[in-house]
Amino acid sequence: MTTTEENTKRIFEIKKQLGEDMLILAHHYQRDEIIQFADAVGDSLKLAQIAEKNKRAKYIVFCGVHFMAETADILTEDWQKVLLPALDAGCPMADMADRAQAEICWDIITKEFGESIVPITYINSKAEVKAFVGLHDGTTVTSGNAKKVLSWGLGYKDRVLFLPDQNLGRNTAVELGIPVEHMALYDPHKQSLEYSCPKEDVKMILWDGFCCLHNDITTDHVEKARAAVPDAKVIVHPECRHEIVKISDGSGSTEYLIKAVKAGESGSKWVVGTESNLVERIKRENPDKSVYLLDPHSICKNMNKTNTANLLDTLEGILKGDFSKQIVVDRETAENSIKSLNTMLSLS
Ligand code: SF4
Structure with a gap:
């Protein structure tokens, strides 16, 4: 038996032993060797909704990347532990925006446009960015509900700060009939805001971030x-x-x-x-x-970091009471980000 086969056999044994005490969630981009263990497979929105509704599992093992496990931790009860098998599985797009950068951006754009902006962050963002958005009465968004959520934002305020994925923001706004010329671009490194239309025509302020895989x-x-x-x-x-x-x-x-x-x-x-x-x-x-x-190089290195070895290690850890792979979002961040997540879930 190969190591992968041995790991697979043992993971199924532990899964049976823990029963409903454990829920394994896997994002669609996970390898097949992981998908076979999943109690649910889905995109970010579906998995967030499943994590929120599950009130039985003590352990939620999230086979995905860091921001997804953070979201699950925010949406679940304090007694539920969310574990990430590959602790180094981040998301380069989510890492393109942090709270300090978002606060600086907010200062700059509110000086320019006053109180007319609502922030909307893609679910592919750090919890601290979701918290920033929650504090400013904004919402989270996913690619599955982007049109509905952006319509809400544009009905609520005159313009939207959309972060961190400029592509999702631009594509969704165009679908809603907003011309590309009415969109500004904010560069968090240069702290610069650029637009070419009259100021009052700007409807979208796009953060200069992207998913390397799709952007390529x-x-x-x-x-x-x-x-x-x-x-x-x-x-x-x-x-x-x-x-x-x-x-x-x-x-x-x-x-x-x-x-x-x-x-x-x-x-x-x-x-x-x-x-x-x-x-x-x-x-x-x-x-x-x-x-x-379409593109043979469309591989997400981070999604591929979860394998049978680190998943088994996480599950053996649960049996031994070792929760070193637990993802915990601090209370203040969780309380503010839950506002932005709840707004999205109520719109979905
Ligand atoms: S596919 Fe793109 S957005 Fe998704 S986790 Fe990988 S880098 Fe992040």
Whole structure:
């Protein structure tokens, strides 16, 4: 038996032993060797909702990246422990904004636009950024509810500060009919705010952050895919740059991408622009269709850090009372960020 096989066998044994005391959640971008243990698989929104509703599990093992485990800890009860098997699995996009930078930005943009702004942060952000947003009456957002949440924001105030993913902000705002020219860009390193339209026309202030994986998808990838498979539909995640979304046949959250292919006719062809583990799974789950990955380099190193070895280590730790992999958000941060998460959940 290989080590992976031994680990797999032992993980299933512990899972059976702990029963409903333990809940294993896995993001869609996790490897298959992890997905097989999951009690639930989903995108950030679905997993956040499941974590919030579960009032039985003492241990929630989050197979994903750091901000997801933080969100689960904020939404669960104090007696529930959230554990992250790969403690070094961060998210480069979430790391592009912290609370101190957000406070500086707020000073600059409120000097420019007064009280007319509501902040909205992508769920792919640090808890301290969610707390900043909660303190300023804003909300969290995911790619699955972005249109609804942004519409709420633009109904509440004249303009929105959208962080940290400029691509999701821009793509969603365009879908709502806001011209790209009416969007400003805030650079947290230069502490600079740039826009080219009259000040009163600015509707979106986009934080200069992005997901490296989706941002790296280029028009060249789309052109090559169209040349190679001319009758395929190209669908992409809205973390891709706007020029990619514009030339694709459809764009939406992870759940949208899964459902679009599933609903396609037998024999249809799909080129999917998002993370590779997910696209490989979509391919296997739709054997009657042809599914291709848009960019072969769409691999999230951080999502791939969870493996059977560190998952088993986490589970053995639970049995021994060793919770060194627990993610705990401090009370003040949790109390403020829960405001932003609750606003989103009530809108979803
Ligand atoms: S795919 Fe992008 S947004 Fe998701 S965890 Fe990886 S770096 Fe972060």
